[in-house]
Amino acid sequence: MANEIIGAVEQAIYLIVTLNPELIEITIRSLYISLSATLIASLISIPIGGVIYYYEFHGKRTLINLIQTLYSVPTVIVGLFLFLLISQRGPLANLNLLFTPEGMIIGQVLLILPILIGFTVTALIGVSNQIKELAIALGANAYQTIITIIKEARYAIMGAVILAFGRAISEVGVAILIGGNIRGFTRVFTTTISLETSKGNIELSIALGFILLAIALIINLMLNYLQGRE
C-alpha cells in the first residue's frame, strides 16, 4: 500500500516536471470538455432554476423531487441514453456526435443539469422571502426579481457550479461510452485511469488521480477566489 502511494507520488511529480506531452494533451482535453459542459449547463440551469423558484404552479414540489431524484442517475446510464440517440441506428445519427469531444460535452451537460437546476432552486429558496416581496413591492418585474434573488444567492449557486464541475470531470460512464477512449482524440483523465488500471499500471493510475485532483484544486481555488470577492 505505502509503496504504491509513494511510487504514485513520484510518478505524478515526474510526469508534471517532464511536461509529459500525453499528460498535457489529456489535461487540456479534460478541461476543455468539462469546463465547456459546466459553462453550458450553468447557462441553461440557472435561468431555469430561477423560473422554477419564482412561479408557483401545480406540481412544483413533484418537479423539484423529480429533479433531485436525477442527482442519483448513474453516469453509465446517461452515457447509454445518449449513445442510443446518437448512434448510427439512433434518431440523431446524422449529427455524427458519437466518439467526439463535442458528444462528450453534451453527455456531461445532461449529467450535471439536474444538480445545477436543483441546487439553484434550493439556493434561491434559501434567500429570505422578504427580499422577493420587497423587490416586487418596489415594482420589479419577474425578470428583475429573479436576477435580484440570484445575486443574493450567488455563493450557494457558485457552490453548485463547483460541484457540477467535479461530477463532470470525475465521471467515466459518458466519457467511455460516448468518447470511446480514443487516444489523442477523446481520451480524458478518467478513461486513461480506467485503461491504465486494467493494464495493471496501478501506480500510474493513482498518479493520474493525484494530478486530476491537483487540477481540480486549482480550478476550485479560482472559483472560490471569484466568489469570495465583492
Place this chain on the structure above:
Amino acid sequence: MNNKNIAIIAIIIIIIAAIGIYAFSASSSPDKSKLRISTTTSLEDTGLLKEVEAAFEKKYPGVDVQVVSGGTGIALQYGQRGDVDLMLVHDKKREEEFIKNGTGTNRTEFAYNYFWIVGPSNDPAGIKGLNATEAFKKIAQEGQANPDQVKFVSRGDESGTHSREKKIWNDSKVGYKNVTNSSWYLESGKGMGDTLLVANEKNAYTLSDSGTFLSYTKDGKISLVPLITSGKALLNVYAAIPINPDKHPKTNIEAAQNFVDFLVSPEGQAIIGKYGQEKYGQPLFTPVPTNPLPSLITPLVSVSSPA
C-alpha cells in the same frame, strides 16, 4: 472588485486557451479519412494496436485511425450498429454470427495466442500437466470437496475471455450452469486486471489472457503462476471484420480493408510477432500467415469473400 475581475479574466483565458489549443490540435489533421476500429480490451491493453496504428498511419498518411475501446460487449454493439468501420475481436462464435447476419463482410485471422489457466503456486487442485478441460473438471471436483482450499474466480462479464471459460466448463462436462451457484466459484464482474487481483487475494484459479497476466506478475502485484498455457481449448484467435457498407453505408470500407491487408502483410505480421519481446521477455502474439495454426486445431471456419 479588481481582484474579482482578474479572476474572471483568468478563468475566461483558461477556457479560451483550452478551446484554442484544442481546436488547433484538431485542425492540424484536416480532411483525413477516419478509420474507426472497435476492439476488445485485451488487444488495447497490451499496447499492440498502438504500434500497428503508428505503422499504418505512416504508410497511409491520409487516414486517421481511431481505436475505440470499451469492453467486448459494447465493442460488438458498436459494430452491429455501424458506429465503427472495423472490429478486431476474439470470439469466434459471435464473429460468425456477424458474418451470417451480414453485418461484417469477411473475417480475417491475423494473430493468435493462448489463454492461460493460472493459480496459486502450490496448485491445491493438482491441475499441472493436465489439459484445460481435465483441469476444469479437477478444479470443480476439488472445489466441491474443499471449498476453502480450491477456488475459481470468473470474469463474469460476457467478455471474450468469459465466453471461453463458459465453453471450457461445458466441454469438461461439468456444465457452466452447475458451477455458477457453487461456493468455490466467484464472479468478479470486472476486467482481467481486477479479476487477477481478486484471484490472487483469494488464492484462486482463473483464466487469463497472457498479456495482462505477464504485466501483473512483472511488477510483482500478484504471485499466481501459469499452470496450463497451451492446448486446443485455450487457443485464442484474433480476427478482423470490416463492417458491411451495404448494411451501413457510412462506413469507411476502403480504409478498413486496407487496415486488414496491412495486418496480414509481412510488415504488419512482423510487428505482431515481435510485440511484447522487450517488455515481457516474450512475444505476446503469434502472427497467423507466417505461422499456420497448429495442426491439432480443428480448421477454423473462414467465410471470406475477396475484397
